[in-house]
Amino acid sequence: MDDETRNLAITTCILAGQILIENGSNMDRVNDTVYRMGRAAGLKSFQVFTTVTGMVASSDHLPNAQAVDIRVRKNNLRKVAEVNDVSRRFVNGKLTLAQTYAELSAIDRDQTNLPEWLQCVAAAVLSGALLVIFTGDYGDVIESSLIGGIGYWVFLVLFRKFQIKYISEFSAAVVVGVSAMLLQKVGIVANANATIIGSIMPLVPGIPLTNAARDFVAGNLISGPSRALEALLTAAAIASAIVLVLRYVA
Amino acid sequence: MTTVPWWIQGGLSFVAAVTFGMMLNIPKRAYIPSGLIGTVCWLAYLLINQWWHLGLALSNMIGAVLISIFSMLVARRQRLPMIIYNVPALVNFVPGGQSYRMIRALALGNQALAMTYLYQVLVIAGALSVGFGLGDLINAAIYGRKFIGPKPISQLLRPKPHVSKPRDL
DSSP states (O other): OHHHHHHHHHHHHHHHHHHHTTOOOHHHHHHHHHHHHHHHTTTTEEEEEEETTEEEEEOTTTOOOOEEEEEOOOHHHHHHHHHHHHHHHHTTTOOOOOHHHEEEEEEHHHOOSSOHHHHHHHHHHHHHHHHHHHHHHOOOHHHHHHHHHHHHHHHHHHHHHHHHHHHHHHHHHHHHHHHHHHHHHSSSOHHHHHHHEEEHGGGSSSSHHHHHHHHHHHHHHTHHHHHHHHHHHHHOOOOOOOOHHHHHHE | OOOOOOOOOHHHHHHHHHHHHHHHOOOEEEEEHHHHHHHEEEEEEHIIIIIIIOHHHHHHHHHHHHHHHHHHHHHHHHHOHHHHHHHHHTTTTSOOHHHHHHHHHHHHHHHHHHHHHHHHHHHHHHHHHHHHHHHHHHHHHHHOOOOOOOOOOOTTTOOOOOOOOOOOO
16 A cells, blocks of 8 residues: 555545534544544554544554644535445445545535525424424414524525624524514514524524534543533524513513 | 423424424435434423423433434434434424523523523433433444444554573573
């Protein structure tokens, strides 16, 4: 095995890990996938260091380790499934190293997601369903759905334009709170508190919460706290928006 | 508070899990299974919390354990990562109502009430974490733990066996 193949093998492993971390996989799975691929590629003494914001991998006493810097969080679970599929085929010997690298970089470049309007419709339905489950309040289902969908749309647009997650969530929560309070003053919404509970739920950080719990339990002392912090920051953004609305609008 | 009949809650938890999955762009063939996991686990939660009155912590913990077990089951059948079923099913268990009421009590200056809700939020979050841990444990007990790690660094370089020469006295 020459140095070029080994370098390509390390790059392929690190690319798989990068896509998994960016799209919200838990760290146990990332490490497992990367080590399996490294073993299948025939790397000896392969070592990886994974954090939520970057990865370092080295092998075979090559003079240089490879590192990757991870800054974006896309939370696109379909890519996790696709990387899983590719790595399984590679480990089973159905793909060569070069084919694996090509498929992984195609996955990485692929930007297709559900269309925005469909995501907003899903957010609206989610708001209505969780309103009933959490508060037992049937009266404001349609209003809560509408506000939830609009709030999530505001989040998507702001995030696409400015790429700052927490401020986008803050603004979306302000929109949700203000519109619920105003509609209550006009008399369309009966219970603004319940409406806000339902409409805010699409902004909940589901993937960081789940990963924080699982990484903590798995004993990963770098990834667990940082995922928990990610979830807490989102929660704090939403909470401060709600405090503002309750203090100055209600 | 909850006067909603259980079958409506079950249906709505299905809808909530599927729509949250759609927002996270999970593969289409995982929609129905993740929704069903959401429904089953939420109904188990209702059974423990509302009918048997066994408390907030135990009901959330068992809900999380069930989410872990069912997710692993379906994940192995469909050959997809477990997180695709975990996250959508969890959305029903997120303490959104309590968090909002805590924030509201804080904003309106009612510290005692805020502490009550903060306590509930912490209990639910802790119970969910412990539940996921227990679920992983049960999964490892059923399917075996197959995570692959690195070789220990002390075993990487094999030095030549040291042959001691007979000392001539």
